[in-house]
Amino acid sequence: MEASVKREGSTSPASDWKMTVEALIRGARDSATLLSSLLQDHAPGSPTRVLTEEILSSISKALLVLDDCEKSAVPRTSNPSPPFSGNRQNEVSSSKRKIIPARRVYKSRSHPYSCTTLTTKTINDGYSWRKYGQKAIYNATFPRSYYRCTHKTDCGCRATRQVQQSEENPTMFVITYMGEHTCRSDPNKASTSESYFLSFGSGTTKPMMLAPLPLPKLDFDEEVVSSASALGSSLSEELGLPEIMAVEASEPSPTLSLLPQISFDFSRGYLDMMSNAEFINIDELLKDDLLL
DNA sequence: GCAATTTGACCCCC
DNA sequence: GGGGGTCAAATTGC
Secondary structure, three states: OOOOOOOOOOOOHHHHHHHHHHHHHHHHHHHHHHHHHHHOOOOOOHHHHHHHHHHHHHHHHHHHHHHHHHHHHHHHOOOOOOOOOOOOOOOOOOOOOOOOOOOOOOOOOOOOOEEEEEEOOOOOOOOOEEEEEEEOOOOOOOOEEEEEEOOHHHHOOOOEEEEEEOOOOOOOEEEEEEOOOOOOOOHHHHOOOOOEEEEOOOOOOOHHHHOOOOOOOOOOOOOEEEEEOOOOOOHHHHOOOOOOEEEEOOOOOOOOOOOOEEEEEOOOOEEEEEOOOOOOOHHHHHHHHOOO
16 A cells, blocks of 8 residues: 655655654654553543554654655665775775775675664663774764674674664664674573564564564663664555554563653564553454454 | 774775 | 765774
């Protein structure tokens, strides 16, 4: 299904992304907070419906923007040129670099998916990371740091993450995860969340798709406000009125934060919602109230 | 001494 | 051509 709403005017990809993140943050955070409080005394009725619709609306708006961004980025794919074109000078020197290797192996930047998280500090996600770079970003106040999994060398794990201080709120950090962990993660940390996944897939979406992810396992002592992702998804076909599924993903944890937490992984097509308010049976909620 | 971080250069892609 | 992601030598910390 094609998205029926077009963005107004023409904006830059950076602007699109900013709009998206802002929409996700506002919609998801506010709605989740309200929803969480309401669910403590849950009685089937309109409030849950309104809130759920609000969440969906926010997500849909963000997705529309992401969809356009994704479309504009599509043509870059198919034919990667060889990693080295071969005509550069190899003898370049500087005060720090005296010898430049004959050639460098440069890997593709493409990743099967990504996940962006806004958090009050850099999160302990259960994986060990090694910093491999830092860059000043054009029109950005704060530099961006680049990390890769420490198991890259021994396990060939290709997961990376980028950390950058938020422009709007310097106390927050925007953390972007890219690539899947192919190394073994800490099983203790990997299973400490109470999670539900709302899938924006079709009715034929299999439960397998809703399993807890290779996404970062967040440290719930921290306030993770939102996250979003927008790569490699065919979700644009389903933006009209997403069908919702919900599934309980793991055992409850006593270490959850007091705030409801929502994360999105659009490339895999689901919304991850966490709360310590009580077990939220979203599945029944939705069955009673609306979409199912 | 080893491992992690820093930092300038290299390279890809728009 | 330039922004941004990655590499890898140099530096720093334990």
